[in-house]
Amino acid sequence: MTFELPLLIFLVMTAAGAILVKDLISSVFILGTYSFTLALVWALLGAVDVAFVEAVVGAGLATVFFLLTLFSTLEKDTRLRRSPMPWTAMVGLSIVAILLLYGAADLPAFGDPGSPxxxxxxxxxxxxxxxxxxxxxxxxxxxxxxxxxxxxxxxxxxxxxxxxxxxxxxxxxx
Amino acid sequence: MIQAHDSVIVRTLGRIVIPVAQLFGIYVLVFGQHGPGGGFVGGVILAASMILAILIFGRDAPDSWLVPKVLHGDGLGLLIFVGVGGLCLIGGGQFLNYSHLEIPGLDDASRHYVGILMTQFGVAADVAVTGVSIAVSLSADDEDEEATHG
Structure with missing residues (x-):
């Protein structure tokens, strides 16, 4: 259980890094790291088959396909500056996040034998x-x-x- | 992208890694009923090993004799999967109800076992061929441009 919180933090960090990095090849490899971390999370939760598929497809095959696509297109994100996020999106996403967390509080506990x-x-x-x-x-x-x-x-x-x-x-x- | 790689290290390492990866893919495919894995994962591993062969040796190299033949197998895996379902229909049952696979000398559970194994081979063949096909499609652009410019 002690591994779950560091893995979750690493998962969010790699997801953010894959979006924010300018160099698209670096972004692809960070996305592969994200998939591998997610596979570790699945394995910790006991879903070994899902972890296997996530590691092989997400970290392996998808990375190869992204790289092959990048070799045929541009390797850099050519937008010079990302436009700042509008305040409506900030407020709306915060409200959605709070609603999701509120709904997640009612989910059954992990491994609950009485869950549907x-x-x-x-x-x-x-x-x-x-x-x-x-x-x-x-x-x-x-x-x-x-x-x-x-x-x-x-x-x-x-x-x-x-x-x-x-x-x-x-x-x-x- | 489809030309052969000229580094000796890459080619030598490829000769070692690719058979091991293919063996592991077949192991995962066949062992999928007794452990984690199965047709999908085994097919993806086989596809990855064959994509590696394309990237290292090129598509037309004699070292990767399997790859050009594999591309003709579009739909073979799907045919195996649907064919097993059709055999169940011929046996007098519902589509993909493995109890009606008419194999003499096998009880009901063993027929299900054989049916699962055969459909897994179908899924693996479909996924492997599709993976290699998509990789070849994605890297076909450069070759055509070079052909038109050269």
Whole structure:
């Protein structure tokens, strides 16, 4: 539990740094650091599969795609000066932040067995997935068996992204 | 961006790192039912290793013989995934209900196990091919410009 607060502070620092840094390549690498920190947070919370995906996709593949995009475009943020934030945005964002914190106070505690997420259908998966599918990893059993139609549509989304990139970016490429 | 890298250190290191990364990707893919990981993560690791091969050796190098062939496999993973669902339909059940995979000698749970494994291979193939395809698309611009200017 002692690691959570430093990780959270580091997460906010890297997020702010990725936005504020002028050099876009530095920004991409700081964004990779942000993803890796987020993966550590997921791992601390016990969501190992999510942490794995976040580390591999966020810190690995997305960084490569951003870098490849930057090699084809400009590497610097060419705006000389950012316009200062208007006072309406300052006040409005503060109010939204206070509302979100107020709403977060009513969320169930971490790992609460009486919370809606733990009482609805999760116990069925935890009790029956090994017997029904012989798959010890419950996350894989849910993703690929109980919710396989959702996974199929997600796969179609990824396929469509590849097709769209090829259609837009490749010009006369064999 | 797609030309071969000329540094000896990078090429030698690539020869060592790329097979290890691909082996790890296959391990994550196959072991996804018993530990963290699965088709998506394994596919992304495979895609990353193949993108590394493109960046180091170039797209047309004989060292990366797998990469040009991989690009012809658009939709193969999706075909595997939907094909498993279609096999369930042929077996007389609902779409993607692995209980109706007609494999003789397997009980219900084992059929689900086989179905999960096959769909994971489908997802991995789809994600890996799409990752390499997007990387090639993103770096194809330079090559075309050089071709037109040169």
């Amino acid at each position: 997420a733990s009482t609805h259908i999760s116990p069925f998966y935890l009790e029956n997935s090994v017997g029904q599918t012989r798959t010890p990893n419950v996350v894989t059993a849910i993703l690929m068996d109980y919710r396989s139609l959702d996974t199929l549509v997600e796969t179609i989304v990824i396929f469509t992204a590849g097709i769209a990139c090829a259609l837009i970016l490749r010009k006369g490429d064999s």
